[in-house]
Amino acid sequence: MKREIGISIYPDRSELKTDQEYLKKAADLGFTRLFISMLEITDTKEKTKEKFQSLIYFSRKLGFEVMLDVAPSIFTDLEISYDDLSFFAELGAHGIRLDVGFDGFKESMMTYNEQGLIIELNMSHDIAYLDNILSYQANTSALYGCHNFYPQERTGLPYEFFKSCSERFKKYGLKTAAFVTCASKDQGPWDINDGLPTLEMHRHLPLTTQVKHLFATELIDVVIIGNGYASDEELLAMSKVNRTQIEFGYEPTTTQTDLEQKILAEQHYRRGDITEDVIRSTQVRVKYQEEANPLNTESHVFQVGDIVLGNDTFGKYKNELQVVLVAHEDSRKNKIGTILKEERFLLEYIYPWSKFRFQKQ
Numbered sequence: 001m002k003r004e005i006g007i008s009i010y011p012d013r014s015e016l017k018t019d020q021e022y023l024k025k026a027a028d029l030g031f032t033r034l035f036i037s038m039l040e041i042t043d044t045k046e047k048t049k050e051k052f053q054s055l056i057y058f059s060r061k062l063g064f065e066v067m068l069d070v071a072p073s074i075f076t077d078l079e080i081s082y083d084d085l086s087f088f089a090e091l092g093a094h095g096i097r098l099d100v101g102f103d104g105f106k107e108s109m110m111t112y113n114e115q116g117l118i119i120e121l122n123m124s125h126d127i128a129y130l131d132n133i134l135s136y137q138a139n140t141s142a143l144y145g146c147h148n149f150y151p152q153e154r155t156g157l158p159y160e161f162f163k164s165c166s167e168r169f170k171k172y173g174l175k176t177a178a179f180v181t182c183a184s185k186d187q188g189p190w191d192i193n194d195g196l197p198t199l200e201m202h203r204h205l206p207l208t209t210q211v212k213h214l215f216a217t218e219l220i221d222v223v224i225i226g227n228g229y230a231s232d233e234e235l236l237a238m239s240k241v242n243r244t245q246i247e248f249g250y251e252p253t254t255t256q257t258d259l260e261q262k263i264l265a266e267q268h269y270r271r272g273d274i275t276e277d278v279i280r281s282t283q284v285r286v287k288y289q290e291e292a293n294p295l296n297t298e299s300h301v302f303q304v305g306d307i308v309l310g311n312d313t314f315g316k317y318k319n320e321l322q323v324v325l326v327a328h329e330d331s332r333k334n335k336i337g338t339i340l341k342e343e344r345f346l347l348e349y350i351y352p353w354s355k356f357r358f359q360k361q
Contacts, residue, residue: 001175003215003243006033006064006224007235008179008196010187011051012040014228020058022229027062029239033177033222034064035146037189038074039099045078049091056092066092067120067146071099082106089115097146098122101129108136111143120144123176124157124198126165130172145169149179149196149226151188156200166219176219179226180210187228196226207234208249209342211241216349245355249340250307252360253298259291260309260336263321264358272352278308278322279350285310285320293319298335301327305344307358308333323347 007026009019023034036056041048056066068088074080080087088096095118101107110119121130123145134140147165150156157165162178169176180202181195188196195203202210207230214220225238241247250264268281293311302308306324310317314332322333325347339347340361350356 001173001221004032004222005030005211005238005241005243006035006177006222007031007230008035008037008187008224008226008228009055010037010040010189010228011055012037012042013189014187016051016055018229019055023059023062023064025232026235027064029235031235031239032063032065033224034059034066035069035097035224035226036066036093037069039069039071039189041074041077045087048078049087052091060092065094067095067097067118067144068093069097069099082110085110085113085115085117088117094118095120095144097144099148101125104129104132105136107133108138111139113142116142118142118144120146120177121169122146122148123165123169123178124148124162126161126168128168130168130174134172140172140174144175144177146177146222147179147198149181149198150200151190151192151194151196153194153203154200156197156203159199159201162199163217163219166217170219175221177222177224178214178220179224180207180214181227182207182225182230182234184229184231185227188226193227198226205342208237208241209340209346211238212246212343212346215241215243216246216346242357245357246346246349247357247359248346249343249361250337250358251340252337253296253335255296255298256336257293259288259293259319260334263288263309263319264307264337264360267355267357268321269353269355270350274352277326277328278324279347281321285316285318288319291319293334295331296334300331300333300335301329302333302335303327303338305339305341305347306335307337307339309336310334323350
């Protein structure tokens with residue numbers, strides 16, 4: 001399934017002009033999903049329609065798929081029937097996200113709505129919620145899943161729980177989404193905003209690291225910035241994240257050579273017959289077997305996350321690239337760089353035959 005990136009807008013806490021400027025920047029960088037919260041609305045049905053309609057149609061013209069976050073109170077306050085979702089279609093939305101679920105049968109009926117709207121389910125519950133809906137023969141082509149975000153520090157999902165919840169949706173091939181948080185805390189649904197990630201472990205990580213991690217899990221198809229507004233630098237950096245494989249940010253050694261730069265720029269993959277101590281990329285030693293690589297002056301005591309290359313003393317293993325998983329010493333290898341500290345946990349997602357790349361910082 002195609003992997004996408006997205007942003008969030010909170011119309012009841014923002015200005016239309018500012019939102020439009022933000023949307024234009026994001027669209028120009030390849031962002032394609034827009035999450036819009038309706039949980040805070042206090043206006044009448046007519047005023048709500050006027051406010052949201054202009055924003056949504058502007059977004060659609062930029063190529064965004066627009067999902068509205070709704071709760072049962074929205075249906076009550078705006079006098080909307082679950083059997084008639086035409087109000088959301090008139091706003092221009094592609095679908096609605098049900099922040100709170102119902103009995104399963106109601107969700108299944110909603111997937112057959114005459115307006116052709118997507119029904120997006122809350123993924124952040126490790127229960128048989130989706131199975132119940134599907135037991136009522138729901139239209140799976142109209143079903144998405146999207147996790148919650150968590151504005152309060154220390155309330156985000158733990159990873160193993162997130163994984164279990166997500167697997168319930170992925171096994172049925174549904175499109176899934178989750179949230180990451182940018183440094184800004186200006187925009188969000190509530191007065192508390194300690195960032196808006198799905199995973200608690202992401203709350204203080206760089207935005208790009210959060211994105212890399214969610215894609216690396218292979219459980220999430222769409223990564224959305226939960227809060228706003230992300231800076232121009234953050235939007236640009238997120239747009240450049242490799243969505244198909246992990247691309248480790250690394251710091252080069254001060255003695256890095258042209259050969260090392262060339263090898264680091266190659267496409268790498270881990271050997272299928274793995275070892276616990278290092279990740280081995282062996283094809284580069286074949287391609288560069290004739291290239292000289294003398295012993296360098298860097299330390300030959302290696303730590304986890306170091307990137308090393310077999311030197312001229314290593315015989316047939318000369319110019320084999322390895323990433324260190326267990327600290328060790330070996331003078332037959334040259335240290336050529338170090339994976340960024342905040343990204344070293346991503347090494348556990350490099351499986352047998354996994355593809356990976358490096359990006360100089």
